[in-house]
Amino acid sequence: MTATDWPDSPLDAVDATFVALTTGDKPLLLDLEPLREGTDLPESGLSLPALRRWLLSHPHSYEARDAVWRELIRRARLEGPAWVIAATAMALPALRRYAGQLRRGWGGDAHDLDAEILTGFLTALRDRVDLCRPAPYASLCRAAWRAGYELHQRDGAEAIPLPAEVLDHVTGPRTPKRPWGHPDLLVRRAVELGIVDACDEQPYIDLRLGHRAIEPIAARLGIEVVTLRRRIQRIDVRIAEAVSDGMLSDVISPQAREHWVLQAEQRSRIRAGRGRATAVQPELLAA
Numbered sequence: 001m002t003a004t005d006w007p008d009s010p011l012d013a014v015d016a017t018f019v020a021l022t023t024g025d026k027p028l029l030l031d032l033e034p035l036r037e038g039t040d041l042p043e044s045g046l047s048l049p050a051l052r053r054w055l056l057s058h059p060h061s062y063e064a065r066d067a068v069w070r071e072l073i074r075r076a077r078l079e080g081p082a083w084v085i086a087a088t089a090m091a092l093p094a095l096r097r098y099a100g101q102l103r104r105g106w107g108g109d110a111h112d113l114d115a116e117i118l119t120g121f122l123t124a125l126r127d128r129v130d131l132c133r134p135a136p137y138a139s140l141c142r143a144a145w146r147a148g149y150e151l152h153q154r155d156g157a158e159a160i161p162l163p164a165e166v167l168d169h170v171t172g173p174r175t176p177k178r179p180w181g182h183p184d185l186l187v188r189r190a191v192e193l194g195i196v197d198a199c200d201e202q203p204y205i206d207l208r209l210g211h212r213a214i215e216p217i218a219a220r221l222g223i224e225v226v227t228l229r230r231r232i233q234r235i236d237v238r239i240a241e242a243v244s245d246g247m248l249s250d251v252i253s254p255q256a257r258e259h260w261v262l263q264a265e266q267r268s269r270i271r272a273g274r275g276r277a278t279a280v281q282p283e284l285l286a287a
Helices: 010-021 048-057 062-078 081-090 092-102 110-128 136-154 183-192 198-209 214-221 225-244 254-286
Strands: none
Touching (some): 048 081, 062 081, 062 110, 183 198, 183 225, 198 225
């Protein structure tokens, strides 16, 4: 395909790239064998377009769909642009359907609407969808619809009914709750008090405030995803306790400050001990 033949629609461009990736001598393939346990997925050997057709023809195969989409999202996050295109193209039937619905009463450029839907999908694919939660594909689709719907409404188009599955995701302004202040500053105060360890500050901000994907952050830190997830959950508990006690918005007592400092020191000793154990393990295996 030449530059002059390249599609104007962003969704058509994704489709054209997907065709190029899944044909030829070395087509992009997804090994289904590791995903088949507990599902009705077919035997490995399906091309990605064939797998997309299979998923469309088996709308109630929820376990199979979840297994496939968790793997597609994981690969899109960790294995490069080809898998980003593949994951997006696997969702094209839904994305095209949303584009068609949102064009009703739309006076703007249809390609702008396509681009907004695609941007919402890609943002969720890159960072927003938690792979430990059920129905990751539905979460991606909700993000795509929401992005297109918000553009549709910003430009004054006639209101259209939202699908029931996305209705509770489109919300208006909310009244701020105590403690007031920019969340980053509250996390910084939590670090200063020893509630959050300094080494956890940026990962916590990226995950909880930036809604980034956990897999690349864990890889960058050199720890397992489950380890980072548990660490962040423990920080959630400590911050919730601190907020409840007013420590992030009020002056705290020396006794309370000492309590958090001692807790931080204990966490540091535990991590140091785990680090030494990890370092010694390869030597034991080699002995």
